[in-house]
Amino acid sequence: MDLQKAIIQRLLAYAAQRDVPPQELCALADISLQAVQHNSSTPLALRPQQLEALWQHACALSKDALFGLHLGESMQATALGAVGLIIQHSATVGEALTQAAGFTHLITDLFGMQVSHDKLGCRVEFIPFATHSTATGFAFRQMMDLFMAYTLHELDGLVLEKISPLRVKMPVTAEHLPEYQRVLRCHTVEHSPDYVLDFAPRLWELPILSANYELQQLLLQKVSALQDGISQIPHLRTRLSSYLLANAYLGIPTLEDLAANFNTSARTLQRRLQEEGITYQQLAEGVRKSLALHYLASGTYPIKEISYILGYNELSAFTRAFKRWTGSSPANYQKN
Known part of the structure; x- marks a missing residue:
């Protein structure tokens, strides 16, 4: 190693x-x-x-x-x-x-x-x-x-x-x-x-949750399938999507936090995304949807945990968002 x-x-x-x-x-x-x-x-x-x-x-x-x-x-x-x-x-x-x-x-x-x-x-x-x-x-x-x-x-x-x-x-x-x-x-x-x-x-005595580490590995595998890690990516929306996917086990960051990490202002980042025909809200929503479908299809993680990981403080908010994306509840989607 x-x-x-x-x-x-x-x-x-x-x-x-x-x-x-x-x-x-x-x-x-x-x-x-x-x-x-x-x-x-x-x-x-x-x-x-x-x-x-x-x-x-x-x-x-x-x-x-x-x-x-x-x-x-x-x-x-x-x-x-x-x-x-x-x-x-x-x-x-x-x-x-x-x-x-x-x-x-x-x-x-x-x-x-x-x-x-x-x-x-x-x-x-x-x-x-x-x-x-x-x-x-x-x-x-x-x-x-x-x-x-x-x-x-x-x-x-x-x-x-x-x-x-x-x-x-x-x-x-x-x-x-x-x-x-x-x-x-x-x-x-x-x-x-x-x-x-x-x-x-x-x-010091906080227990380790190994399942969260396993979740990160799944995310990085998903990102690796989308891009070569050290190749140039032409579109900002693609680079940001990859960043959001790779860090999604910590939740979806705010536009302000993402912009600061990229050493720019939130306004500039939003403007550059709009030039590519998308807003940050749409980009983050797309990442959440993709991850929600991925987690539910795996059948490994409880719906409440998926909701929390994706940044929803209430399970009901995640359920409403998922119904908007798919027309189905998370429970029915996972069952089917």
Whole structure:
């Protein structure tokens, strides 16, 4: 399992969603796109200069100084292939975090992950073990942003709720503070040389729901059938549909949250979709319908759970929407 290669593959896939050609990005960083795409057992070994260039050009071409943060927000817990192994040996979130800390060295040699807990809460801390010059470099900062955001997504993937930290510590400028608060779901983001996520004590003993992880795998299989992960996709509506499908186990995001992840305004995103003849509401509704039919046909998930996953707070609201789409109730559709 080459987790470093998986990170680069996800970076390039996300760059393609952001209108950045993976071919151009690899060329600028002197990286072989073929080596990244090839699913061989040969590890992808990148020089520090290549990694630095890759992140710098990803930020520059996407015009997004927080590219790593937004990549971490968009990544699914299944993306690196390690979570499946973690949940096989974990019953609680605390056990899973402890297992995850042991995998960090397989992903990066820039920092390690340390977890601890007591009666006041539990803490996830990322500790640099690189030289000072490397630990303050561009790639290091982007990777730290990525893993701070990805850790939250990993937790979301293990339980059927969105986890919010009590406090976050990390180097952050006033200019970017609101976006860090949004992505990390925390108003208490303190400027600090450390990288820390503090959570409530209950998180440590929270049981893992492996069925939710299995659901993510189904979603990613569905997305993979629609597109090649790191190829360019011509239409914005297709890119956004793929993004919504891949992250649908966390619910359908608002237009504002989706626009922020793509480093644009909600108005601009809506205007670009309208130029393609569709609104965001129609796009989200289409994704919900597709997923509802998929889940119900599988016969694996209770209707109430499907309703919750698709963002409906009330089962009655989901039932009304499903009748509007199909003319049938979810129960009758599943039965037939």
